[in-house]
Amino acid sequence: MVDRRQFLSAAVAGAVTFARNPMAFAAQASKYDLLIRGGRVIDPSVRLDAVRDVAIAGGRIAAVESSITTAAVETIDARGKLVVPGLIDIHTHTGRTAESPGMVLRDGVTGWIDAGSQGADHIAEIVAVARSSPQQGRVLINIGRAGILPDGDTMDLARADVAAAKDAIAKHKDFVVGVKARLSQEVAGKNDYEVLRRSQEVASSFNLPVMIHMGQTVSPIGKLMGLLKRGDIVTHLFAPPPNAIVDDSGHIDPEVLAARRRGVWFDVGNGQTGHMRWDTIGLIMKAGFWPDTFSTDWNVNSKTTGVIDLPNCMSKLLGYGMSVSEAIACATLNPSRTFPTVFNDRGTLNVGAPADVALLELRSGTFEFLDNYKGTITGKQRFFPAGTVLGGKRIATA
């Protein structure tokens, strides 16, 4: 039997052993793997906006407290920065190249959806990128079997091939999480309504959502809304006329209001052409119809366009009355709800959640923001990426 004195002397001997090997001692004495210290933690999932320390152990959030004194293997000094849940971007084209997931990860994006880059014919290519992505990546299959085409994905209605799409989803059920229907006049022409109907036929047989790309459609927006079910997503909600969600006098289409009431999500999808114009944005924001989610419609060239990165896109409505924490909710908590099977435990810094964290700088100054029509507005604040932690591991930003 070991009495207390023997136990203590054994413990002292152990400490001596550690002292000869300081690294081993440090690892043994630390409770946490990573400590993010002194940042302004904004976690809309628990309505938290306060200076906090965030401790991480075993790849999960271990503690969020005003002062954590326990040592950690690694510490990030986050003073002066925002510490928020890892960002989730639900409309990207990140699946197009193998390097893309790593590029958006450095912007703070710890979860992405590729929204219809490919259809049934080449879906395996996008799924392969998602599968090898360091962060969670999932795919919406374009209802047009050849994917995005310069001449229009479904201008030839035969390309909206229900059987081919169903086969492709069945083969890649673990990575295809919805159906994308691009409905603009130059993409689907007068086929928009039938293309959406076929998309629903595919999606509903797997109980998946449809994301529609709205704006400049042949069919009125209200008619298209009638085909949307709870959990579906409308991207490019700020698209200017024809067939915007708002009329010239500032009224939101009644079918659009009804769609939101029954649980259809409305997403920004910043993009580069045709999707947002400041005058339309002004009318929609003034009507109080604010987006549920920010997304970039990201491509490899985004840094050289008005997109830049998700934090930049998140900054564009601060001048329209959106608060900092509301903007963060639209890139964390809200997108986690749009694909709950994928992001169920993300978009939060709850203790026990996977430790995906974005560090942001909220700089004050004079910033120009671009729409898709070379229009600029000037803002007083802008979010900048300032570090990413994925599954408890700090990501190199260089």
Ligand SMILES: [Zn+2]
């Ligand atoms: Zn897109």
